[in-house]
């Protein structure tokens with residue numbers, strides 16, 4: 001089949017990979033001049049297969065007032081007249097129940113375990129370029145005893161679903177990651193997961209592009225997809241300005257750009273941008289930077305070593321579609337990072353970046369068919385797009401081919417989203 005994949009971020013590229021492997025003729029289209037230049041560019045670098053619990057959870061509600069009032073809080077909300085923002089917030093609040101959160105965690109873990117085994121297969125079997133991939137392991141560090149106790153509860157629940165995670169006391173946290181020495185006294189405890197990976201998502205995108213070009217996948221850049229027009233037979237055609245794009249089947253993988261393109265075609269996806277920031281800090285020779293991936297749970301900041309660089313990422317701002325850098329937010333991120341890893345590297349020389357997570361209110365991606373016959377979705381991976389990319393792409397490839405999927409994935413279909 002001729003299939004067009006709209007979007008050359010990590011989701012579009014992994015989708016193209018599995019579709020190409022199934023024998024389809026694939027074209028990937030993007031408005032940018034290259035792959036991976038939007039949200040997949042400088043994200044937190046975590047392949048965080050065991051930390052998939054959605055942001056919407058029972059513990060979040062009580063924290064929201066504090067987050068809204070402090071300018072340096074991990075989450076920020078800028079009200080606007082956009083009805084889509086208010087609808088997203090309403091659905092987010094509705095998703096903050098214990099039952100919804102546990103149910104979503106269960107589904108997301110099934111998807112992330114599939115993603116992990118597919119990523120490992122890819123790394124082991126494909127001639128990929130270096131993308132700073134490491135089986136690094138991950139420590140989620142807690143500063144607050146209450147939050148640590150609740151993490152232990154989640155660990156027990158996740159153990160029943162196949163996660164292998166270790167609770168660590170303060171001393172064990174510093175033993176496993178000596179770079180945490182300078183904040184030793186602030187650590188209440190941590191959860192260590194050996195089976196977590198880290199990698200540079202943008203370099204992964206570049207590597208996939210090279211592989212796919214060699215296998216006949218066509219790339220069209222600087223093509224702004226402007227409309228999905230209805231065509232005979234209950235189908236749609238994709239248009240970039242006055243030009244109709246080729247393809248019998250169309251996959252939308254446009255990240256935060258998906259909502260705007262789909263709505264006029266009658267497909268409403270609850271995807272809204274959740275803006276975040278990152279710093280990429282050159283590690284000094286002899287610098288004391290973490291070897292394993294670290295999450296500072298209280299501050300919602302993640303740290304990953306990418307060869308000679310340390311990637312620091314965090315913040316979640318509901319502030320519309322702009323990816324402009326916000327000095328205050330970046331300074332907060334830098335100060336937090338310097339407080340945790342003061343001797344890691346040259347903070348003054350760090351690359352700064354902002355991007356928007358394509359987030360659904362309940363944290364579940366949307367993968368599968370639509371009421372339009374030839375239109376498919378792979379969107380809404382939110383804070384986990386790199387982690388879940390291979391699994392989502394493989395599921396969609398199976399659905400398009402009408403093959404059995406690795407597990408029942410109907411909960412990711414658009415119709416299952418409120």
Ligand SMILES: Cc1cc2nc3c(=O)[nH]c(=O)nc-3n(C[C@H](O)[C@H](O)[C@H](O)COP(=O)(O)OP(=O)(O)OC[C@H]3O[C@@H](n4cnc5c(N)ncnc54)[C@H](O)[C@@H]3O)c2cc1C
Pocket residue numbers: 006007008009010011012029030031032035036037038039040041042043044045046047048223224225226253254255256257258261274275276277278302313314354355356357358379380381382383384385386387388
């Ligand atoms: C600060 C931050 C930290 C993060 N950390 C992690 C992490 O550690 N681990 C993890 O798993 N995930 C992380 N994420 C999330 C992850 O980066 C995203 O989920 C993922 O990159 C989304 O990929 P995508 O392909 O859907 O979107 P994008 O990468 O944004 O790709 C969409 C593509 O569609 C194109 N496009 C959009 N509209 C149009 C149009 N109309 N016409 C043509 N082209 C169009 C864009 O140019 C873009 O290239 C993080 C995100 C942020 C912001």
